[in-house]
Every structure is written in structure tokens, then in C-alpha cells.
Amino acid sequence: MTDNKTIHNFYINEEQSIYLLSHHDAKKHKQWLKICQKQLSLLGYDHVEMIGSGAFGFVFSGSDHKGEQWVFKFSRITLAQAVRDRLEDEAYMLSQIDNPLVPRFYAFERIKKQGILMMARAPGEDLEKFSLKHGRLSPQFITALALKLHSVLLDLRNHKVGMSLSPMVHGDIKPSNLVWDDQQRQLSLVDWGSSVYAQEDGHGNPIASNIMDLMSHDLQHSNARMGDVYFIGDEQMAGLKSSPRFDEQGVASTLYALASAQSCRFGNVVIPAASLGLPQELANVIDGMLSKDKSIRDGAGDYFLRNMPNMAKAYMPQLPQVDIKSAVPFWHAESANRPDTVVYSSRKSFLRQADAGLVLKDVNDAQLERYYREFLIDMGDTEKAFLASISRLAKYPVVGGLSFHWKEEQLFIESSLILHDITLKKAFTDAVNNTVKIAQGIVQKGLFKCCLFDARTTIQLPRNKQGQLEFEVLPKIHYQVMNVTATELTRPHSYFEDGKDPDEQLTLPKEVLKGVFALNQIHHTGCIIVESLPDRLKVHHYYRLLDPSKEQLFNAILQKIMASIATITDYGVAGFMKLPYKNTRQFDLISKQADHFYPRNPKQLLSQL
Numbered sequence: 001m002t003d004n005k006t007i008h009n010f011y012i013n014e015e016q017s018i019y020l021l022s023h024h025d026a027k028k029h030k031q032w033l034k035i036c037q038k039q040l041s042l043l044g045y046d047h048v049e050m051i052g053s054g055a056f057g058f059v060f061s062g063s064d065h066k067g068e069q070w071v072f073k074f075s076r077i078t079l080a081q082a083v084r085d086r087l088e089d090e091a092y093m094l095s096q097i098d099n100p101l102v103p104r105f106y107a108f109e110r111i112k113k114q115g116i117l118m119m120a121r122a123p124g125e126d127l128e129k130f131s132l133k134h135g136r137l138s139p140q141f142i143t144a145l146a147l148k149l150h151s152v153l154l155d156l157r158n159h160k161v162g163m164s165l166s167p168m169v170h171g172d173i174k175p176s177n178l179v180w181d182d183q184q185r186q187l188s189l190v191d192w193g194s195s196v197y198a199q200e201d202g203h204g205n206p207i208a209s210n211i212m213d214l215m216s217h218d219l220q221h222s223n224a225r226m227g228d229v230y231f232i233g234d235e236q237m238a239g240l241k242s243s244p245r246f247d248e249q250g251v252a253s254t255l256y257a258l259a260s261a262q263s264c265r266f267g268n269v270v271i272p273a274a275s276l277g278l279p280q281e282l283a284n285v286i287d288g289m290l291s292k293d294k295s296i297r298d299g300a301g302d303y304f305l306r307n308m309p310n311m312a313k314a315y316m317p318q319l320p321q322v323d324i325k326s327a328v329p330f331w332h333a334e335s336a337n338r339p340d341t342v343v344y345s346s347r348k349s350f351l352r353q354a355d356a357g358l359v360l361k362d363v364n365d366a367q368l369e370r371y372y373r374e375f376l377i378d379m380g381d382t383e384k385a386f387l388a389s390i391s392r393l394a395k396y397p398v399v400g401g402l403s404f405h406w407k408e409e410q411l412f413i414e415s416s417l418i419l420h421d422i423t424l425k426k427a428f429t430d431a432v433n434n435t436v437k438i439a440q441g442i443v444q445k446g447l448f449k450c451c452l453f454d455a456r457t458t459i460q461l462p463r464n465k466q467g468q469l470e471f472e473v474l475p476k477i478h479y480q481v482m483n484v485t486a487t488e489l490t491r492p493h494s495y496f497e498d499g500k501d502p503d504e505q506l507t508l509p510k511e512v513l514k515g516v517f518a519l520n521q522i523h524h525t526g527c528i529i530v531e532s533l534p535d536r537l538k539v540h541h542y543y544r545l546l547d548p549s550k551e552q553l554f555n556a557i558l559q560k561i562m563a564s565i566a567t568i569t570d571y572g573v574a575g576f577m578k579l580p581y582k583n584t585r586q587f588d589l590i591s592k593q594a595d596h597f598y599p600r601n602p603k604q605l606l607s608q609l
């Protein structure tokens with residue numbers, strides 16, 4: 001055993017996997033999805049399937065009798081009726097648009113209280129999914145996409161109602177709202193739920209087509225809607241009056257996120273667009289548009305609108321691919337059941353700091369709820385980017401754990417990651433490297449731990465009215481057995497035994513701690529998180545035994561741990577993680593990654609190779 005004394009914890013899952021819902025809720029959810037599917041079949045649509053979901057709703061596709069592909073959007077039943085009613089506003093805005101980049105509006109129907117928005121299906125898959133598969137997208141792809149988004153911005157600005165100019169704001173431009181058909185190279189902009197008519201022109205002037213309009217408009221209040229808090233700009237976040245600038249921000253965030261393989265805009269301080277191998281002019285425009293300084297931001301936005309067609313004309317041949325190495329190692333294992341990964345993390349408190357100047361407009365919003373739930377409200381941008389990068393890791397079929405320890409001038413990372421789909425190796429490497437680079441940019445000292453596990457294997461025990469756990473046979477904690485090389489076995493390893501976790505909520509029975517210390521004598525990796533709720537107890541876990549000769553003992557200890565967990569009556573979350581080595585990697589702190597551009601003269605460079 002190592003010389004440290006105490007052990008600790010993990011908490012708060014990011015996104016609910018269906019496997020983590022209670023049996024009752026999971027059943028209700030599945031039933032609801034089935035009802036939606038059945039309703040659509042009754043309406044005469046074939047091949048009905050769910051194709052997407054967001055904070056606001058679920059989206060199904062189906063085909064009509066002519067074989068045309070339709071999309072049906074349902075709002076989540078768990079949202080307040082007032083929020084759900086916005087689907088009708090979305091339908092109205094979509095019906096106002098006639099543009100080849102936007103799926104055509106078909107109808108808005110109501111079945112009892114459930115509204116259904118019906119529209120054409122955009123071909124392809126959304127760019128968030130595409131980015132998760134491919135990792136960082138090439139400078140050629142980003143440049144071509146920037147040109148397409150440039151025409152989206154112009155179309156929105158030039159939108160007319162009758163004869164009069166009435167610019168529209170989409171309000172939620174981000175990778176998952178851009179559907180991309182890679183074969184036809186066709187882009188579509190979906191999800192018009194945040195869209196409004198612009199109140200201002202982006203230079204502080206009100207927009208009104210005539211003087212009557214100007215008088216009848218509410219000039220005092222913003223009509224802006226919240227977009228995704230990971231992608232919108234400061235003005236939209238602060239609920240200022242709507243303007244075409246909102247969508248410039250969405251475009252810049254999208255290009256940045258896709259070029260860097262992140263799921264948000266916040267990493268820009270540490271990993272600027274100027275470090276991503278993009279052409280210098282485009283990189284500088286993106287960084288300018290993401291600036292905290294409004295005049296730089298607006299200037300860069302104007303530049304983008306004026307110059308993007310020219311920038312896209314540059315000759316950009318493919319350069320030889322460099323094989324990118326992962327900054328921390330990960331392993332690969334194929335399994336019959338792809339894990340449904342969920343991440344739990346601990347010790348977020350030290351990442352918080354006042355993010356001054358943000359006045360929040362409307363808390364009764366599904367997006368904002370997320371903002372609070374994920375504790376982003378009082379964090380700096382780099383800290384937000386760090387947490388978003390951890391969430392992105394959990395979008396991959398991966399189990400394992402990570403610990404980041406920021407000390408004086410160094411960052412120490414311990415890790416154990418197992419990826420369950422080798423085709424995602426490149427994209428996952430990009431995701432891991434972003435997490436490391438952003439972590440290198442964090443200046444606070446502290447410790448952050450996260451654990452990625454397969455929600456399918458979570459053990460759930462319901463409580464009865466008296467609070468006692470109900471089960472006939474105590475479920476078993478499962479594990480895998482692996483034979484690892486002798487050299488790996490000799491390296492030191494440990495549970496986290498580094499002082500009490502400030503975010504700890506649940507005190508575990510002594511027997512559990514004893515079991516965990518006993519496990520520590522056996523070579524393995526793994527994690528266990530106990531989440532004790534008033535109506536049930538959940539045990540999330542993954543274990544890999546690395547010394548097959550100890551299997552009997554290992555199994556006996558795990559089942560003993562489970563037996564003591566079943567005696568827990570307190571509520572809260574607590575857990576332990578064991579990583580294979582101590583201080584796997586050591587990194588310098590780097591506040592900003594160095595410039596790296598696509599070569600000015602690629603021909604010359606290629607001829608030298």
C-alpha cells in the first residue's frame with residue numbers, strides 16, 4: 001500500500017444515459033419514444049426512426065408515400081409547457097424561409113398537447129457527429145465551410161418580408177445544427193428554435209422597414225432567444241438586442257470548434273485558431289471574431305463578410321499527413337457491446353472563478369438550465385473549455401479515468417483510458433490532446449479527477465418507502481481480466497489518497513474503505529462510484545484485473561464491497577478510482593499554443609519534400 005492515507009470521490013454526471021434513469025423513468029422514456037413513432041406510423045409515414053435529440057426536443061425521420069424523407073421534431077415532455085410551446089414559434093420562423101440551405105417547412109400539427117414540427121430532411125449527418133468521427137477537420141474543409149457559412153450569413157442579412165429588408169437571426173449556429181452531406185458537399189442549417197427578426201443591424205441602428213414599424217416595435221426590450229451556451233457570443237448571452245452579429249459569433253465558434261475538434265468556443269485563449277494549421281488570414285479572422293473586445297470582434301466580422309470569397313480562392317493542396325501522437329497513452333479493446341460512456345468528475349470547485357459582466361436574461365430556458373447544471377456560470381473560459389473537453393471524451397466509447405494535478409509550474413496527468421472502437425483512434429487522439437493542452441493553460445493549482453464508465457453496467461437497487469434497498473439477490477460487481485506484461489506490473493500504482501475531496505458528499509461505510517484498500521494490493525485499474533438517492537442506489541463501475549493469478553481474491557473483495565454498499569442509508573455520491581501508474585506524464589504549463597499556419601507557399605513546400 002502507498003503511504004498516503006485517505007481516499008475519495010467523484011460526482012455529478014454530465015448527461016443522463018438512458019441506462020442511468022430509474023427503471024420506471026427509463027420505461028416511461030422508451031414508451032414515449034414508441035408512442036411518437038406509432039403516431040407517425042398512424043399518420044402514414046414509413047421507416048420511422050429517431051435521428052437526433054437536443055436540449056429541447058427529439059427528432060424523428062420517416063418517409064411519405066412518395067418516398068420523400070420527412071423530419072418530425074417533438075419537444076421534450078419534461079420541459080415546461082411554455083418552453084414546449086416555442087416549437088410553434090420555431091415552425092413559424094421556419095415557414096418564413098425559402099432557401100436551398102434550409103430544409104423546407106411542411107406543417108405544424110398538434111396531437112393532444114404534443115406539438116410536432118414537420119419539415120424536409122436535410123441529407124447527411126450533422127457536423128458535430130462528423131467532427132466526433134474525424135477529429136480536427138482539414139484547413140481545406142474549414143475554408144470551404146467558411147465560404148458556405150459566409151453565404152448563410154449574407155442570406156440571413158438580406159432576408160426580405162415582402163419588399164422590405166428584414167434580416168433574420170438564426171441564433172443557434174453550431175456544428176450540431178449544420179447537417180452536412182459529404183458526398184454532395186451540401187450544407188443545411190437546421191433548428192430555427194432560437195431564431196428572430198433582427199432588431200438592430202449590427203452597428204447599433206434599429207431595423208424597421210418604415211416609420212410605423214419603428215413606432216410599433218418594442219425598442220426597449222430584446223427579442224433575442226438563447227442559443228447554445230457553448231457557442232453563442234457575449235451579446236446574445238447577455239440578452240442584448242438581436243442583430244446579425246449573433247450569427248457571426250455562431251459561425252466563428254463553429255469554424256473554431258471544427259478546426260480544433262472541440263465542442264465549444266471557449267478553448268480559444270489557450271488553443272487559438274492561429275495554432276491550428278489554418279491559412280493565416282482565416283485564422284486571424286476567426287480569432288478576431290472570438291475576441292473579448294467588441295470592436296475587434298465586429299471589425300473581424302465585417303472583414304469576414306467582405307473577404308471570405310477571396311480567402312476561399314487560395315490554392316490549398318493536401319499536405320502530407322503527420323501522424324499525431326496522443327499526449328497521454330490510451331489502449332484499445334474491441335467488445336461485443338460498445339460502452340454507453342458517461343463521465344463523472346470531482347473537484348470542480350477549484351475551477352470556479354467569477355466570470356464577470358454576464359447578466360443572465362431568462363433562466364426559464366432549457367439551455368440556461370444546462371449552463372447552471374454544468375456549473376459553467378462562475379468559471380473562466382479556459383476552465384469551461386476544459387470541462388467541455390472532458391465531456392467530449394465521454395462521447396467516445398471509452399472507459400477509464402484521468403487525474404490532473406496542477407502544481408507550481410507543472411501539470412501531472414495520470415491516466416487509464418481504453419477506447420472500444422479503433423476507427424475512432426485519430427479523432428479520440430485529437431480530443432485527448434485538446435484536453436491536455438487546455439489543462440496546460442489552467443493557472444489555478446488543484447486536482448481534478450474524472451472517471452469514464454459504461455452506464456450499461458451500472459447496478460441499480462430501488463429503495464422501498466422505508467428507505468431500505470430492495471433486491472432478491474445482491475447484484476455482482478463485474479470485472480475483466482487481462483494479462484499484462486511484467487514490466488508494466490512492476491510500476492507503482494495507487495488509489496487517490498491525497499487528502500479529503502472538498503466536493504465529497506457521501507461518507508462510505510468503513511467496510512467499503514477496507515475493501516478498497518485490500519483491492520489496492522492487487523494489480524488492477526478501475527473505478528467505483530456510489531450514488532445514493534432517496535429512491536434508489538446506483539453503483540457505477542468498471543474494473544480490469546491485471547494479475548489473473550489473484551482473480552479469486554479480487555472477486556471476493558469486490559463482492560464484499562458490494563455487500564457493504566448495500567447497507568448505505570445516507571444520501572450523496574462518493575467513489576474511488578485506481579489508475580495503473582502514478583504520475584504517468586508531466587507537462588509544462590503553456591498559456592497559449594504557438595502559432596502554426598497553413599504554408600503561404602504550399603507549392604514550394606511540396607516541391608521540397
Ligand SMILES: Nc1ncnc2c1ncn2[C@@H]1O[C@H](COP(=O)(O)OP(=O)(O)OP(=O)(O)O)[C@@H](O)[C@H]1O
Nearest residue numbers: 052054055056057059071103121122126176190191
Ligand atoms: N431537418 C432535419 N434534417 C436532418 N436532421 C435534422 C433535421 N432537424 C434536426 N435534425 C437532427 O436532429 C438534431 C436535433 O435537432 P435540433 O437541433 O432541432 O433539436 P434541439 O433540441 O432544438 O437541439 P439544441 O439542443 O441544439 O437546441 C440535430 O442536431 C440534427 O442532427
